[in-house]
Amino acid sequence: MAICPPFRSDVVGSYLRPDYLHQARRDFEAGNISKEELTRVEDRAINELVEQQKAAGLKVITDGEFRRGFWHLDFIENLNGIEGFVPDQGYNQKFHGKAAPSYNIRVVGKVSFNPNHPFLAHFAYLKKVAEADGQHTAKATIPSPTMILRQELLANDGSSKVKEIYPDLADFYADLAATYKDAVKAYYAAGCRYLQFDDTNWAFLSDANKQEELKAKGIDSGEIAKICAQIINGALSDKPSDMTITTHVCRGNHASSWLFSGGYEPVAEELFSTHYDGYFLEYDNDRAGDFSPLRHWNNKSSQIVLGLVTSKFPELEDKDLIKARIKEATEYVPLDNLCLSPQCGFASTEEGNKLSVDDQWNKIRLINDIVADVWKDA
Template identity: 75%
Template sequence: MAKPFPAHADIVGSYLRPSYLHQARRDFASGAIDKAALTAIEDRAITELVENQKAAGLKVITDGEFRRAFWHIDFLENLNGVEGYVPEAGYNQQFKGKAAPSYNIRVNGKISFNAEHPFLNHFAFLQKLAENGDGSVAKATIPSPTMILRQEMLANDGSSSLQAIYPSLDEFYADLAATYRDAVKAFYAAGCRYLQFDDTNWAFLADATKQQEIKDKGLDPQEIATICARIINECLAEKPADMVITTHICRGNHASSWLFSGGYEPVAEQLFSTAYDGFFLEYDNDRSGDFAPLRHWSNNGSKVVLGLVTSKFAELEDAAVLKARIEEATQYIPLENLCLSPQCGFASTEEGNKVSEEAQWDKIKLICAIAEEVWG
C-alpha cells in the first residue's frame, strides 16, 4: 500500500524566524527573560507558522526548527554520550560564504538515546497544532546518525576521544544504530508518523575535494559510504509499518552559503540501498549534478523528492522550467514516485538565509501550485 508521504508538495523543515523570536533569543541570552518566557514566545511563533503553512497549501507541517540554533547540534548534544563545545576555530569555516557560529559536538562517552530528549515534547506541541482532521501531518526532523560518524572520523578538529571511548569502531557503529532505533521508537510512541533524518554526510562523501581528504586520512570513501548505509538500515530495521522515515541529503546551508559540490553519482548506489521511504535531493543548480544517479533508485515504494526550488535566494523560479525538470526526472523515476520541495530549509541555522519571509512563502506557494498541476 502506497504511503501518502512524502507529499507531492513537501518541505525540508526549517523556516525563517520572525524578528520577535530573534529578539527573544537575544533577551534570553542576556538574562532579560527566563526560559519559560522564551518558550512562550517560541510557542506563539510556531502557532503562527503552522497557520501560515496551511494557508500556503501544505499538508506537511513542521515547527520550522524554531526552538533550535542549529539544524543538528541541538538534537545531537541532547543524546547520552555527546556534548556540545566551542572549538578553537569554527567547525564550518569551509562554507563558501559566511561562516556559521563556532560550536560543534563531540563524543564524550558511550552513545545512547536520552528518553527525556526535549525534542519529544517539541513534537507533541507541534502535533496538537498541526493534526486537526484536515489531512495534515506533523513532520519531525532530526540529524542522521552518520553526522556523528562524520564529525568524529572524517572532520574532527583533533579533540576527538573516539578511539579511547570506542577502541572497536564496530561497537561505535552498533551504538549509533541502537541509539537511533530507540529514537525511532520514542518518536513513534510520542505519536510521530513522519520522521526525517537530515544528512550532509552523503554530500561530504560525494565532494571530490573531501574524497581526497578522506583518502589522505588513510580511509576509503566508498567503504565509509557502505558503512553509513549499513548503520542507517540497522536504524530502520524495526521501523513500524505505518511510520514514514525519509532523508534530506544536504550540501550545507547557512546564511545562503554552502559547503559541498558535486553530483550524487559517487554515493548513489549506497544511498539508494537504504530503506528510507523518501529521498529529498538537492537539484537547484549546476553544482548539484544531473539526474543520472537516479538510475540507482529501486522501486520499493519509496519516493524521490526533487529539491528544484532554492531556499538560498529570493528570485522565484519559472514554473515551466520546474515542470520540464520534473518531466526530465521521469526518465529514471515514475511520475507517481516523484515529489517537489525546496532544495533545503530556509534557516538551517537560526540566522536564516538571505531571503525575505514574503519570498519564502512565494516559493512554498509555487511548489504547491505546481504539485497540483502535475499530480492533481
C-alpha cells in the same frame, strides 16, 4: 495531495524566524528572560507558523525548527554520551559564503538515546496544534546518525576521543544505529508518523575535494559510504509500518551559503540501499549534478522528492523549466514516485537565508502551483 507522506508538495523543515523570536532568544542568552518565557514566545511563533503553512496550502506541517539554533547540533548534544562545545579554532566547516557560528559536538562517552530528550516534547506540542483539524500531518526533523560519525572520524581536527571510547569502531557504529532505533521508537510513541533524517554526510562523501582529503588520511570514502548505509538501515530496522521516515541530502545551508559540491554518483548505490520511504534530493543548481544517479534507485515503494526550487535566494524559478526538469527525471523514476520541494530549509541555522518571509511563501506557492499542474492526485 498524495494521501501519505512524502506529499507531492512537501518541505524540508525549517522556516525563517520572526523578528520577535530572534529578540527573545537574545534576551534569554543575556539572562533577561527565563526559559519558560522563551518557551512561551516559541509557542506563539510556532502557532503562527502552523497557520501560515496551512494557509499556504501545505498538508505537511513542521515547527520550522524554531526552538533550535542549528538544524543538527541541538538534537545531537542532547543524546547520552555527547556534549556541545566551542572549538578552540572555531567551527570546523568552512562555508562558501558566510562563516557558521563557532559551536560543535563531540563524543565523550558511550552513545545512546536520552528517553527525556527535549525534542520529544517539542514534537508533542507541534502535533497538538498541527493535527487538531485532522487534515494535516506533523513532520519531525532530526539529523542523521551519520552526522556523528562524520564529525568524529572524517571532519574532525584530530582531537576526537572516540577511538579511546570505542577501541573497536564497529561498536561505535552499532551504538549509533541503536541510538537512532530507540529515537524512532520514542518518536512513534509520541505520535509521530512522519520523521526525517537530515544528512549532509552523503554530499561530503560526494565532494571530490573531500574524497582527496580522506584519502590523504588513509580513509576510503567508498567504504565509509557502505558503513553509513549499514548504520542507517540498522536504525530503521524496527520502523513501524505506519510510520514514514525520509531523508534529506544537503550540501550545506547557512545564510544562503554552502559547503559541498558534486553529483550523487559516488554514493548513489549506497544511498539508495538505505531503507528510507523517501529521499529529498537537492537539484537546484549545477553543483548537484544531473539525474543519472537516480538509475540506482531501486526501492519502488519509496519516493524521490526533487529539490528543484532553491531556498537560498528570493528569485522565483520559471515554472516551465521546473516542469521540464521533472519530466527529465522521469527517465529514471516514474512520475508517481516523484514529489517536489524546496532544495533545503529556509533557515537551517537560526539566522536564516537571504530572502524575506514573503519570498519564502512565494516559493511554497510556486511549488504548489507546479504540483497542481503536473500531478493529477495533487
